[in-house]
Amino acid sequence: MAQESAIHLSGVTKRYPGVVANKDVEFDVGVGEVHAVVGENGAGKSTLMKIIYGMVRPDEGIIRIRGKEVHFRSPKDAIDAGIGMVHQHFMLADNFTVLENIILGSEPMNGVQIDFQTASDRIKELGEKYGLRLDPGTRVETLSVGERQRVEIIKVLYRGAQILILDEPTAVLVPQEVDDLFDSIRELKAEGETVIFISHKLDEVLTIADSITVMRAGETVGTTTPDQIDAGQLAEMMIGSELPTPETRTSTVQDEVVLEVVELSLQSEDDRDLLSDISFTIHKGEIVGIAGVEGNGQAPLVDSLVGLEATATGEVHLAGEDVTNDEAKDRRAAGIGLIPEDRQRQGLLLPSPLWENAALGHQNGPPYAKGPWIDKKGARAQTEEIIRRFAVKAPGPDVPATALSGGNQQKLVVGREVMANPKVLIAAQPTRGIDIGAQAAVWEELKAARQAGMGVLLISADLDELIGLSDTIHVLFEGELVAELDPAEVTPEILGSHMTGAKTEAES
C-alpha cells in the first residue's frame, strides 16, 4: 500500500481520567481505500475517530491529512479539510425532509432565500453518483434506519467530504440493509472516496475492507489486509492473549425463587404492545440473561420491573412478596438493584460528588441517610469502601462523577448496587462502552454476586457476555420472550438467529 496517504497519525496519545484511551497510535489510511478499524469495546476506536474528526484534541502526536500536518480545534476544521463523519446515532431532525436535513447548517442561498432547487438537484446528483438513491422531499420520520443512514452519508458528501468515517455503521442495520450499505461503500470507493469503517464484527470487516487496523487497549496492534488473515487470527490480534473471559464455571443456582414475573404486559401510550405476556423466574444465585436486538422491549422490561412504568399488567413477586403495586422507591427498598443501561442518563448525577452518586437509589436509608436527613459522614465512608473494594480509580469521595472515566463511573454504579446487597440485581448493558479492565472487573463482581446468592437479570447486547455469564438465556423479540436457551449449548450464531426472529421456538 505505497500509494498516497489520506490520513496519517503518528504517536497520538490521549489520556482520560483513569485510562489512557489512545497510546502512541500509528495509523495510516491510503487515498481511495476502505480502511477498517477493529477492536473491542473500549479499545480506543471511538477516541481515535474523535481525534481525527476534531472532537477531541490529542495530548501528544502528529496528524497529517494528505501529507499536511493539521491541528483541528473543532469538527468544523475537520469538515473544511474534507473529513466527514457518520455517527452511530443519527443526528437528524425527524420532522424535516431529507433535503432540509442535508442542507441544515450549510444552506445554499439565493439572495436571502434558501435555494432549495439547487440543493435538491445536487442531492439527486450525489445520489446517482454514489448509488444512494433518496427522494429529497420525504420526511425523515417516515424513513427506515437504513435510509436514515443514507441521509447521513449524503449529508457528509454534500459538505464535500473526501474522507468518510463510518462509526459502527452496521450496528443498527438488519442484514439486508448491511448489504445495501456495502454496495454504497463500494460505489464511494469507485468514485475515489476514502472510507474509514469502524466495527467489531470481523466477518463484515473481512468482506468490505482493503486494509484493517487492529486496536487493543488504546494501542494500534497492527495493520493487515483481508487476504493475509482470517477471522480467527484477527480475533486473536484484537483480543491478545490475556483477554478475560466472562465464563462462569460451576452452577450456584439454588431452589429459592427471588424474582417471579407472571404474564407481564405493557402498552405504549398509543396502544402498541411493548411487552406481551412476559413470564420468567430468577432463583437465588442465578444469572438470567436476556438476549435481543436493541429496541425489542428491553427498556420497557427494566422500567416495569423497577416500577417506573405503572401501567404494566401482570404480576411481579420479589422473594415471595407481591410488589406489583409498589412504586419504584418501595421496590428498590424491598431489594431490587439496578445498573441502568445508560449510566450517565439514568445512573449518575455527573456534577455531584461521588458520595452523592453512591447514595443515588439508596438515599432513603443507612448508611446514606439517618431519619429524614442525609448522613454525609456515613455516605462518604460507604463511598470510600466502594472505591476501595471495586478499585474505582478516583482521588476520593468528594470529586464530581464527571471527573471519572466511563469505566470507573460504571464500577462506582456497580459497586453501589452490589454493596446494597439487593435480592435481585438488574444489570442492563453492564459493560457497554467501558475498557477491558473495567469490563473484567464488572464480570468478576457479577460472578461474585451470583456466588453470594444474588439473583441477576443480565440484559446485554454482547452475546459472548450473555453466553459466558448466564445460567439461563431468554430471547426477547418484539416484546415477547420467544425462546429459552441453555448457554452451555448455544452459540452466538444460534442466538443471533433467534434474536432476529428467524428462528421460532418451535424449531429450536
Place this chain on the structure above:
Amino acid sequence: MRGGKFLTSVVAPVIALAISFLIASVVLRLVDIDPLTAYQEMWTFGTTTESLISMVNRAVPLFVSALAVGIGFKMGLFNIGVEGAYLLAALVAAYIGALYSIPAVLHVLSILLIAMVVGAAWNGIAGWLKVKRGVHEVISTIMLNFIAFSLSAYLFLNYFQEDTGGLIVATALIPETGWLPSFNPVLGWFGIEPRVGSELHGFLLIAIVLGVLYHYLVNRSRFGYDLRASGINAPAARASGVNPKRMIMTTMLISGGIAGLVGMSTLLGFSHRYVQDFPTGLGFTGIAVALLGRNNPVGMAFGALLFGFLDRSSLILDLKDVPREIVTIFQGVVVLAVVIVYEVISRLVQRQTVAAAAKATVEETEAVAS
C-alpha cells in the same frame, strides 16, 4: 476542591460586581456624568443609619421571594408565579387577620399561616396542571399571575375594602395583636438610635429563620437530596425511586408557601393593612435575586441586600440630576454578569478537577502497569 469553592462563591461575584460597575460607569459617561461622583453620592447617602435600615427592610421581602424561587430552581422548576401568589396571599391574610384578635404571638402566627396556605394553594394550581395535564409551569404561572392580579383587585375593591373615611383605599386595620414589633430596641442595645420614623421591621428574624430552614431542607435532608437530584438529572432521580409528580407537587406547594410570606414583612411590620399601593414586583425581582445568589441562602441574602442598597441609595440620584435608571441598568447587568462569570469559572474549575483526577489516577495506573 476547596479552591474551586472559593473561586465560584467569592471570586465570581466579585468579578461580576466589578464588570457591572464598569458597564454602569460607561453608561454614565455616555450621558456626561462623572461615575465616581455618582457612586460617592450613593455611598454617602446609602450608608447612613436610616438608609441601612431601609436597605434591610427592602432586602427582607426580596430574600423571601428569592427563597421561594430558589427552591423551585433547585429541581429545575421555574416558578414565575411568586408575584401573583404573594399579592393574593397578602390581601387574603390582611382581610382575615383584621377580623379577629387573639393573643399576639398566635395572631401573628395565624396570619402567617393563612398567607402560606393561600400562596401554596395558588402555586399549587400550577403544580397540579403540570402533573395532571403536562402544562409547563412557566406558562401556567405567568397566566396565573394575571388571574391573581385581577382576582385580588376584584376581591379588594368589591369585598375586602374598608370605608376608612379618608382618601386611602385599604382593608381594615389589623388589631395590634397581629403586628410584628420593630427591631429598633435590639438596635438600641448596640447603641444605634435611628431617627424617629425609621424602623427595622421585625420580620427580619423570620426571614433569617426561613433562610436557615431552606439550607437544611435543600442541602441536608433526604427531601433536599431528591429535589437536587431531580434538578440535576431527572431520569436518574426517577430511576432512583423519586416520584417526579409528587416531587413537582410538593415543591410547588413549598415554593408557594414561602411566596405567601413575601408580603408579610410589609403587612405585619409596617402597613398593617392591605393598601392599594401595596408593594408589587417583589416576586419578579426575587427571580433576579435567586439568580444572583445562585439559589444559595447566603448568596441570596447578599443579593437581596445589594438590591436593597441600590434601591435605597438611588433615591439621592434624582436630587443630584443623575438618572435613577442607572440603578436598574446596574441591577440587570449584575444578574447577567453573575450568571456568565459563574459559568465560566465553574467550567474552569471543573476542567481542573477533571485534569487533577486524571493525573492522580493515571499515575497510579501506570505505576501498577509498570
